[in-house]
Amino acid sequence: MSRSQDSTPSWPTATAAGTGLREGRVLGRDxxxxxxxxxxxxxxxxxxDQRPANxxxxxxxxSTTPNAEFTLDLAPALAVDGVVDAMAVAEGKTVHLGQPIAAVAAVSPQAAAEGVRALxxxxxxxxxxxxxxxxEQAMAEGAPAVRRSGNVGRVRSSDEGDVEAGKQEALDAGGVVLTRTYEVPVQHHACLETHGMVVDYSGGEEATIWASxxxxxxMHDGPPEYLELDPSVVHGRVEHMGGGFGSKFGVGVEGRVACQLSKRLGRPVHLFMDRETEFHAxxxxxxxxxxxxAAMAPDGRITAMESDSLRLGGLSGGSYAGLPYVYTVANSKSAMRSVHTHTDGNRAxxxxGHPQASFGMEGILDELAYANGVDPLTARLANLPEDxxxxxxxxxxxxxxxxxxxYEHEHRTxxxxxxxxxANEVVVGIGFGLSVWGGGGSxxxxxxxxxxxxxxxxxAVGTQDLGTGARTLVSAITAEEFGLDTGQVSESIGSTRLGRGNMSGGSVTTASLAPAVKDAAHKMSxxxxxxxxEATGVDVAELAFAEGGRVTGGGVDIAWKDLCSRLAATGETTHGSWVRELQDSxxxxxxxxxxxxxxxxxxxxVLEMVCMQDIxxxxxxxxxxxxxxxxxVQSLSYALFEERLIDADLGLALNPNFESYKLANSTTIPPMKVxxxxxxxxxxxxxxxxxxxxGAAAIAGAVHNACGLRLASLPLTPDxxxxxxxELRARG
Amino acid sequence: MSNQRSGDRGLSRRDFLRGGVAVGLGSAAIGAPADAAQDRSDDSTGESGRARRTKGKTEIVLRINGSDRRVEVEPRTSLLSALRDFASPPLTGTKLVCDGGNCGACTVHVDGRPAAACMLLALDAVGHELRTIEGLGTPEEMSPLQQSFCDHDGMMCGFCTPGMIMSLTAELDRNPKANEEQLRAACAGNLCRCGTYPQVFEAALSVAKGGAR
Structure with missing residues (x-):
């Protein structure tokens, strides 16, 4: 609850007794x-869930094949009872498994599916x-070209210090040099609400789109052109959405097709991918x-690191944060390339790129540490950046x-x-991992x-809530300012008719949104x-908002309703925009x-997980x-269960469903401490x-610590x- | 999997017909589902001698959340699709996620037991007491478990939430003092991609211990 003399808005500064963390009356709490x-x-x-009439x-x-040419006759689909339209989506050629070839629209989902089968x-x-x-297939001599520029992308390299000298330094000191290969599979976002939208355009002056x-x-990037309408009359709405995790930045091919079908038919179109399509497109x-x-000296310092990584992003470039990750290595050399395959492009x-890099980095660190007889915690502390x-x-x-x-664990060094x-068939181990990210706003x-x-x-602000609680903080920051409860504030988000909002991705939402809401609230206060x-004659410097929206100070106590009743008939409106000082990165x-x-x-x-984080x-x-x-939970799932499987010889998708693409469920979740x-x-x-x-690297490290087995690839399955x-037993 | 499928319950054709009569349908309405039911076991003509019907619309009455609702469906229409796409007004609280019985997002209660609505034909649901998330509570007057989900933040994107709540409600109805292991088993067929499981367990346990009542 800020005072009017504060020239700039600021977050609460009181400290909670138990945690030492800052708290306000609403903010900084549950x-x-x-x-x-x-x-x-x-x-x-x-x-x-949108069901407009008609x-x-x-x-x-x-496409059920990775690379193919095709001819398409839409007639079999159009002959199906209930099918009202069909259109080609790709033209004569598909370049990835699961690529949309055509779309069928029908009066029921069942008729649409039948139309697709007929096609x-x-x-x-x-x-x-x-x-x-x-x-191997992509890099083989004479491999079919996935992209015109070739199947292997340009090498991005870095070179710092003297790697050979670094290795020698470790060896001279009695340390070790190891070479290892680590692999992580393609993981799916597996959003529960698939990609798609309902486009409601009946040929009139306006269109409404509800998209996930x-x-x-x-929704203003593409749809206005597809519908041939001015963006101002295309109303995009996303009041709620069922998960994105980086995969839903644009409206995609599904957006183009839904708009085109709606325009052709003059009817609202519901186009959400089915689960199998979602997995591969x-x-x-x-x-x-x-x-x-990499080389490690007996004191746990990594003195040299040389890495060569291949990013597997299908048609796209893939992402990889690179080695060394988080930790500092004085002498390092890295080369990074993307290898293209006939699978859909990766998305954020x-x-x-970070969990992938973390898996290799924490992996080699553990291996070097144990080889030197250094415990993995000491080794991590020995390689932290000196910043x-x-x-x-x-x-x-x-x-x-x-x-x-x-510190009480049996197996440390x-x-x-x-x-x-x-009788000890089960062994217990502990592993660690570090992370770094930006998270600042704009x-x-x-x-x-x-x-x-x-x-x-x-x-009101046009932003969206992916399940992160963005909607709630719009309400809560406003409530905090006036000493109100969130229930006394009505918030509107998720509409292109409201003020502009940033995309949610890369952890930028809160640091972009919260300062702007705070700015508007501060201006209003x-x-x-x-x-x-003005009403009381008390110096404004003495007044502040107290609980329940009351204004107190200088011997006065004005109720919220009384205060508001003094406003002009039109009420008061303020506008907020980003304030750099209210956020950080x-x-x-x-x-x-x-x-x-x-x-x-x-x-x-997994028996237990603990996370400590500064935010x-x-x-x-x-x-x-x-x-x-x-x-x-997602890290645990990545560590133990998730892997996209494609038969490389047949080019066949093996697990495009939740039956065989496994996700962590209620039986696999350990106690977690945050x-x-x-x-x-x-x-x-x-x-x-x-x-x-x-998380995934820490779990792999824990397996290593438990039994000496460093699995070189995720997921860590029983086989x-x-x-x-x-192999360990054979080696003795 | 904790979700009881219709098969486990042995929804026989006889049950189905009895159910149809019990809700007092006219003979024409009973006739169509009977034909559809026969298709699964009989050849082109059923016991009644009428022609086999695998296509075409049929009006059925589904007893949903204590009220009879007329819904026009086809023999191939799942209960999930009937609720979301054909009921008027639509009942979209029950979510479509995998359409294959793998994720639990479409969990409803059939005669008080949890079932995946995507794995049940609408015709087979005739004569049974169906309960969907809409029949549990309203935003103004939530069930204890719904309230507890809100108190413990047992949801993020919220797409798995109705199914989670239906699975756990069925368990708590049957076993009001369920322990954590039983509650985890009850929602073992419900996938949550946001990873809200820890808060979901807290929410359900709190109700089992009388916390949210």
Missing amino acids: IKRVDGPAKATGRAGYGH LVFAQFLC AQHGLEVTVLPHAISI VQGTFA AGNRSGNRVTVT MRAP EWNGVWRRQLERVAREIGW APGPHEVVG RGNEVELRVDRDGRVSV VVLLAKAA GVHGAQAAKVAVDLVTGHVE GFVLNHLAAKSQVQGAM LFDPEDERGVIGIGEPPAIP KVLMGLE
């Missing part, structure tokens, strides 16, 4: 999601061409293979180590046994705040306190995982904790990406564990 009741009762309207349902026919069976002639699915996208205003986290040679996914963040990571690492029981000793949100004469408060001063985190490895079955169970001022503890835990760093005094920073980075243990 704030319940304002759309919780709508979501919990099934009333929240997602794009998938709606038709559309579906894609997709597949009777309307499609396919000439299968040679394909490249695996790295990460940026409301993405809606993006993914790129896979990666890195070969790394929660900290693009201002050194102390942050240090205290985070030490804290998560303490929380997870590292050497891993536990890979043989069953006595200009772009335009917030409008209005207070009416009857005391109603409404705040200045206006309202001036009114109070650059976050750091450490995670620890404890696992149990069954030496007989190869089963890995500046924590606006909403409930939502921030959910966000971090959610990222940890700690926010109380020494972080900065403004708000985004939290979406960083906690999604180190790999058993084969790895077999």
Whole structure:
């Protein structure tokens, strides 16, 4: 609750007794999601749920081969009862498995599916061409060209210090040099609401689109041209959306086709991908293979690192944060290339490139540490960057180590046994990982705040809520300013008719949005306190908002309703935009995982995970904790279960469904602890990406610590564990 | 998988017909689903001697959240599609995610037991008491579990939430003092991509312990 004399808005500065973290009356506490009741009762309207009158349902026919030429006859689809339209989406050639070839629109989803089947069976002639699915196929001599520029992208390299001297330094000191290859598979975003939208255009002056996208205003990028309408009459809406994780920045091919069908038919069109299409035509986290040679001195310092990595982004370039990751290595050399395959292009996914790099970095660090007889925590502390963040990571690492029981753990400088000793078929291990991310905001949100004469408060901005709690913070920041509750503020988001909002991606939302809302609220408080001063004759410097929207100070106490009744008939409106000083950038985190490895079955169970993270001022503890835990769950899922499988010889998708593409479920979730760093005094920073980075590497490290088995690839499935243990036993 | 499929319950043709009569449908309405039911076991002519019907629309009455609702469906229409695409007004709280019984997002109650609405034909649901998320509580008057989901932040994007709540409600109805293991088992068939499981367990446990009542 700010005072009018404050020339600039600021976040609450009081400190909570238990945690040492800053808190306000509303902010800095557990704030319940304002759309919780709508979501919990099934009333929240997602794009998938929109049912305008006269709606038709559309579906894609997709390529079942990676590389092919085809001819298409739409007649078989049009002959199906209930089908109202069909159109080609690709022209004569498909270049990736699952590529949309055609779309069929019908009066029911069943008729649309039947139309798609009819096309597949009777309307499609396919000439299968040679394909490249695996790295080996793509890099082979005479491989079919995936992109005109070739199957291997340009090398991006870096070179610092003297790698050979670094290796020699370690060896001279009695250290070790190791070479290892680490691989991570392609992971799917697996948004529960698939990509798609409902386009309601009946040929008139206006169109409405409800899309499942990460940026409301993405609906003005493409659809106006497809519909041949001015953006001002294309109303994009995304009040709720069922998950994006980086894959839903634009309206995509589904947006183009939905608009075109709607325009052709003069009817609203519902086009949401079916689950199988979603798996192969809606993006993914790129896979990666890195070969790394590194040297460590007996004191735990990595003295040299040389890496060669291949990014597997299908038709796109893939992403990889590069080695060394987070840790500082004085002498390092890296080369990075993308290898293209006949699979759909990767898209951003929660900290693009970082979990991949983390898996290799933490992996080689553990291997070098144990080879030197150094414990992995000491080795991590020995390689932290010598910059201002050194102390942050240090205290985070030490804290998560303490929380997870590292200091009492049996196997620290050497891993536990890979043989069953006595009756001990299950061995327990602990692993660690670090993360880094930006999370700062930028200009772009335009917030409008209005207070009416009857005391109603409404705040509006076109931004979207991916489930992060963006909607709630719009309401909560406004409520905090006047001493109100979130229930007394009505917020509107998710519409192109409201003020501009940034896209949500790269953890930029909170640091972009929160300052703009705060700015509008602060400006309003200045206006309202001036009114109070004018009415009471008390110096405005003495007045401030107190609980319930009362204005107190200088011996006066004015109720919110009374204050608002003094406003003009039109009420008061303020506009907020981004304030750099209210946010910051650059976050750091450490995670620890404890696992149990069954030496007989190869089963890995995660027993516990701990995360410590700095994110500046924590606006909403409930939502921030959910966000971090959610990222940890996704990391666990990446570590143990997820892998896109394609038969490289046949070019056949093997697991485009939730039956065989496994996600973590309720039976695999360990207790999770989330700690926010109380020494972080900065403004708000985004939290979406960083906690999604180190979990998988920490789990792999825990398996290593438990039984000496460093699995070189994710996921850590029982078959790999058993084969790895077999090799360890053979080596003796 | 915790979700009871219709097959587990042995929804026989006889049950189905009895159910049809019990809700007092006219003979024409009973006749069409009966034909569809026969298709699964009989050849081109059923016991009644009438021609086999695998296509075409049929008006059925579904008992949803305590009210009878007339819905025009085809024999191939799933209960999920009937709710979302054919009921008027549509009941879209029940979500379509995988359409293959793998994710639990479309969980509804059939005679009090959880079932994946995507794995059940609308015709087979005739005569059964159906409950969807819309029948549990309203935003103004939520069920204890719905309230607890809000209190513990048992949701993020919210797309799995109706299914989660239906699975856990069925468990808590059957076993009001369910422990964490039982609650985890009850929602083992419900996938959440945002990873809200820890908060979901807290929310459900709190109700089992009487916390949110």
